Amino acid sequence: MTASCTALPAPRPLTSRLPIFLHLAYHNVVRNARRSALTAAAMSLGLAFLVIGRALNDGGHESWIKSGVRMGTGHVAVQAPGFQRSRSLADRLSAPQVPVAESALAAPDVARDVVAVSPRLTVSGLASSPASALPVRVEGVDPERETRFSALPESRVSGAWLTADDRLGAYVGDGLARRLRLDVGSRFVLTAQGADNQIAGQLARVAGTFHTGVPALDEGLVYLPLTTAQGWLSAPGAVSSMAVLLRSSRATERVARALRPSLHDGLRVLTWQEAAPELDSAVRIDDYGGYIFMFILLAIVALAILNAVLMSVLNRNREFGVLQALGLTKRETGMVVFLEGLMLTAASGVLGMLLGFGITWFFWRDGLDLTSLMKDSITVSNAVASPIIVPEFRLSQVVLSLGLTVLIGVLASLYPARQAGRIDVAEAMKFDQ
Amino acid sequence: MNTTPDVAVRTSDLWKTYPQEPEPVHAVRGVTLDVARGDFVAMAGPSGSGKTTLLNLLGGLTRATSGGIEVAGLALSALSDRALATLRLERIGFVFQAYNLLPVLTALENAEFTLLLRGVPAPERRRRVEALFKEIGLEGLEHRRPGKLSGGQQQRVAVARAVVGEPALVLADEPTANLDSAASSALLEVMERLNHEHGTTFIFATHDPRVMERAHRLIRLVDGAVESDVRQDPHASRAPGAA
Numbered sequence: 001m002t003a004s005c006t007a008l009p010a011p012r013p014l015t016s017r018l019p020i021f022l023h024l025a026y027h028n029v030v031r032n033a034r035r036s037a038l039t040a041a042a043m044s045l046g047l048a049f050l051v052i053g054r055a056l057n058d059g060g061h062e063s064w065i066k067s068g069v070r071m072g073t074g075h076v077a078v079q080a081p082g083f084q085r086s087r088s089l090a091d092r093l094s095a096p097q098v099p100v101a102e103s104a105l106a107a108p109d110v111a112r113d114v115v116a117v118s119p120r121l122t123v124s125g126l127a128s129s130p131a132s133a134l135p136v137r138v139e140g141v142d143p144e145r146e147t148r149f150s151a152l153p154e155s156r157v158s159g160a161w162l163t164a165d166d167r168l169g170a171y172v173g174d175g176l177a178r179r180l181r182l183d184v185g186s187r188f189v190l191t192a193q194g195a196d197n198q199i200a201g202q203l204a205r206v207a208g209t210f211h212t213g214v215p216a217l218d219e220g221l222v223y224l225p226l227t228t229a230q231g232w233l234s235a236p237g238a239v240s241s242m243a244v245l246l247r248s249s250r251a252t253e254r255v256a257r258a259l260r261p262s263l264h265d266g267l268r269v270l271t272w273q274e275a276a277p278e279l280d281s282a283v284r285i286d287d288y289g290g291y292i293f294m295f296i297l298l299a300i301v302a303l304a305i306l307n308a309v310l311m312s313v314l315n316r317n318r319e320f321g322v323l324q325a326l327g328l329t330k331r332e333t334g335m336v337v338f339l340e341g342l343m344l345t346a347a348s349g350v351l352g353m354l355l356g357f358g359i360t361w362f363f364w365r366d367g368l369d370l371t372s373l374m375k376d377s378i379t380v381s382n383a384v385a386s387p388i389i390v391p392e393f394r395l396s397q398v399v400l401s402l403g404l405t406v407l408i409g410v411l412a413s414l415y416p417a418r419q420a421g422r423i424d425v426a427e428a429m430k431f432d433q
Numbered sequence: 434m435n436t437t438p439d440v441a442v443r444t445s446d447l448w449k450t451y452p453q454e455p456e457p458v459h460a461v462r463g464v465t466l467d468v469a470r471g472d473f474v475a476m477a478g479p480s481g482s483g484k485t486t487l488l489n490l491l492g493g494l495t496r497a498t499s500g501g502i503e504v505a506g507l508a509l510s511a512l513s514d515r516a517l518a519t520l521r522l523e524r525i526g527f528v529f530q531a532y533n534l535l536p537v538l539t540a541l542e543n544a545e546f547t548l549l550l551r552g553v554p555a556p557e558r559r560r561r562v563e564a565l566f567k568e569i570g571l572e573g574l575e576h577r578r579p580g581k582l583s584g585g586q587q588q589r590v591a592v593a594r595a596v597v598g599e600p601a602l603v604l605a606d607e608p609t610a611n612l613d614s615a616a617s618s619a620l621l622e623v624m625e626r627l628n629h630e631h632g633t634t635f636i637f638a639t640h641d642p643r644v645m646e647r648a649h650r651l652i653r654l655v656d657g658a659v660e661s662d663v664r665q666d667p668h669a670s671r672a673p674g675a676a
Contacts, residue, residue, distance in 0.1 A: 007507075008507065008516060008519045008520055008523055008524075009519070009523060011515055011516075011518070011519050012550075012551075012552055016552060017550060020549050020550065024535070024537065024538075027537030027538070028537055030537075031536070031537050318531070318533065319533075319535065319536075321494075321533075322529075322533045322535065323535075324494075324518065324521075325492065325494060325521060325527045325529075325533075326521065326522065326527070326546060326547055326550070326594075327518050327519065327521045327522025327523070327547060327550050328518060328550070329514065329515050329518040330514060330518075332518075424495075425489075425494045425495070426486070426489040426494045426495040429489075429494070429529060429533070430485075
């Protein structure tokens, strides 16, 4: 044997020993199969809940938004600059501006995301019947185009939706009809200030009534054919806004950005967040609630991992002492423990994603039906929340959930790894330990 | 300290003190000794005499309070923790009373562990371990986990792990304490042969008279200090002063 007295060789880089550490870490994870399985189960379930929770949350929000925009101004609205604030006929798109807006909306980079465009003439006025007179919002709409856009035609409770050839037909909320004591076929008078600043009246006949569950709509909204409204209000060819319905709310910003350069002259492009800030706030607040839930869930998962890995470390002081006696540095000893945590995290990540996707896919087919908990739809900021929630996958949310799980796996493994590296080797190797 | 090629271990006025109330405990007190390369040394003494602490100091597992230690020509006090780890890997082999094999590895993987850390290629590792296993009677047990081996077999695997890398020094703390007399004798024969044939330096901390009998040099420690240091003939029937 050649006991050398020469200088020590340079320490080998950590990476060159990585396969050894992975081998050790793998066997250590497998060695305590029950503990590892329980830890992995906690992490997997945590991640699965995150995936499912975020998908249901996003699906629910998409449903709110869709409902809100279909009963409101659309995902994107093209308006005159002051209309959002004034809601006045004075702020309208003139007849020559309407085809400009239509043309911009037909551009290929916009049209691919557009489901429907509905021109609307909006005015606040008074609805009078022999029984009463009530303030209302009147929307002049193109009956055919509005059908593709709005949820209201589907919310009919009596009569029929508007038709282009029924000039006097009006589609009114059932609450309004009740308060004015109107039935299908009843006549009533609408009064408002026209574009010429003159007060004008318009005879209308109830074609149908609707019920949305949103009191502001059911008790205060009247739909008229667009041409009737334009004639009544002395605004031929004019509209208050072009409401645009998109395939998904995620396309909102993209479409708004694409429209703005061509519609800057006397026109304003609003996103639904700008047009319906209360709905945007409701979504954001609910999102924050979701994130708080996510944070709590992740904290619990982190503690589960920390507990499992730390317990495993505390029971293996002698083993870490042996590793260091055999030539591992403190850092390398910690690396073995860190890799154990990482392996558990990786395995749990894969399992959790599969479980999360599987359950979400199950709900995605028919939706999560909460009708037994919610007898009727509930309203959120003039939007109707359906009791059936269809989850929506968003890659960003999946990546976020996975990333956070990996992050907590890493963070929860760091402390035990540090502890494993910091042991007093001589103390750890005592026989009576 | 002067470096001498023939000296495997050298200590000078070595102290290890543990701060403790009401008074600090001096586990090692002013130990000065040289151990020649290829020597077969037993350190005996009652429990608490400082044998294990001295071995830990020599192996760089704990730092001295004062004094110097030189192993294979390297002053341990000058080495960083990382360099100490490299020294243990490259120059020192350990055999522990409790075997301390890694339970998740097979006998062969345990034995070749230090070679693996050194980056020795797999064929060379296997060749060396298999030859050693054959030499020390572990042939056929290569793929058993420690839990499936007897105490004597585990301790032989631990010895194989300690010597396979041809270290300058093997430190063995009560290596026969958990073995019956037959297994102890077999293990000592293995270590004597390795000492004789390969020139490996062995230092034992032991209570076992059989180890003391077979040592070439017997150092007695009492209260952390060297009480006697006797060179002896291992072939004599009984070590002088052995219990």
